Amino acid sequence: MWNRKTILSNAINDWHARGLVDETTANSLLIDAAQNKSSFSFQNILILLAVICLGFAAMSFVAANWEDMARLSRVGVVFGAMWTFWGASALFQWREQTWFAQVFTLGGCAMFGAGIMLISQIYHIQGSAKDATWLWAMGTLAAAALTRSIPALGLSIALLTIWTWLEPSMFSWRTAQIQYSFPAYMIVCAALAYWMQSRFCAHLIVLATAIWAVPSAAALLDEDVALFPSLVLALGFALLSAMLFSDHAKNWLRGFERATSFYVLGTLGAVLFFWAVIPSKSAAILSSDGFTVFVVIGIVTVLVTTAFAIIARRMNHTNTYDLIVTAIMSALSFLCILISDPSPLFFMALLLAGSIWIIRMGWRIEYRPITVLGFIAFGLMMLWVYFETIGTLLGTSAFYAVAGVLLLAGVFIVPRLTRTPVKGMEK
Known part of the structure; x- marks a missing residue:
């Protein structure tokens, strides 16, 4: 019932039943609605899912921590994959295939996060997972702004939301610290979503803000x-x-x-x-x-x-x-x-x-x-x-x-x- 063509068809049939439009006009409108093809095909969805799977594959590869593979080789694989995604994004952007360019930008951002985790793992950097997530989110947000990638903007919103939950946030057993800077990041994301005219990212922004505000308010009331x-x-x-x-x-x-x-x-x-x-x-x-x-x-x-x-x-x-x-x-x-x-x-x-x-x-x-x-x-x-x-x-x-x-x-x-x-x- 949420399909755009179904909504239009039901509306036209209702207008005809109530005598607002004659039968000829109703038939013409129904034919036009049926022929109006969506610019977003199932192939686009498959490309997005494939890139997401490759991103998870890269993170699993880092988590595996293969001892048989040299450190330099691991770095080369992850960073090579990252620049492959960025190159594909540039190619599709040059060919004016905007959606594919945006999706491969998402892949490049995923590989950027995998690179952060890999470097931290190889050199045993005792950093905070919260700080690493913030760095990943900032890089992804910058990439979304530079390339107008809606999927990358969605990933940055998700990472910032996860960042608020990670220790030492209010969900830690040791502290009730609240991330008061979170609304500022959401304002930046909202400006980008408004610029990109993305309702999907707008939903994510408002939902993420609600997820941050309600538990924060409850935790502070408890304090x-x-x-x-x-x-x-x-x-x-x-x-x-x-x-x-x-x-x-x-x-x-x-x-x-x-x-x-x-x-x-x-x-x-x-x-x-x-x-x-x-x-x-x-x-x-x-x-x-x-x-x-x-x-x-x-x-x-x-x-x-x-x-x-x-x-x-x-x-x-x-x-x-x-x-x-x-x-x-x-x-x-x-x-x-x-x-x-x-x-x-x-x-x-x-x-x-x-x-x-x-x-x-x-x-x-x-x-x-x-x-x-x-x-x-x-x-x-x-x-x-x-x-x-x-x-x-x-x-x-x-x-x-x-x-x-x-x-x-x-x-x-x-x-x-x-x-x-x-x-x-x-x-």
């Missing part, structure tokens, strides 16, 4: 540090407002606003959940000197989201409703952090209401991933409520009953109260 998680919430709500405002209007990200909103909503939900499961710690954190900073961050966030909502309302923006709800949800989120201790009941209600709002948002803007995310969040929240109150089933029943009544009220009562009367029909 009784609230500043970074607060900033994640603030930036998340501000970015969500910006994406909703840009959608169908400014188009700042060339149509990537909805996908960004999807990742932002997931990040906000995860951070709020982690904050909810340690409410006693959050109260202790906010009772310290960080309370004032937290309040300032919350006020600024609410002001920014409210400003987007006011401007959208004056412009009659199609996403005005969601922008208003975003401002309300940002205020309620910061308020819940202040009043949730010792029970996460307020967070449960907030996240449950948020999941329903997400379903409605995805349904209204016709972006299915957001709708699916809302349904998943709603199911997870229902399970969370059940397991949190499993010892008091009467309380669980009351919570679900209230939620059901409110949903029914939202379906049948609220639309009647907010319906605008037709002129001439008022009594």
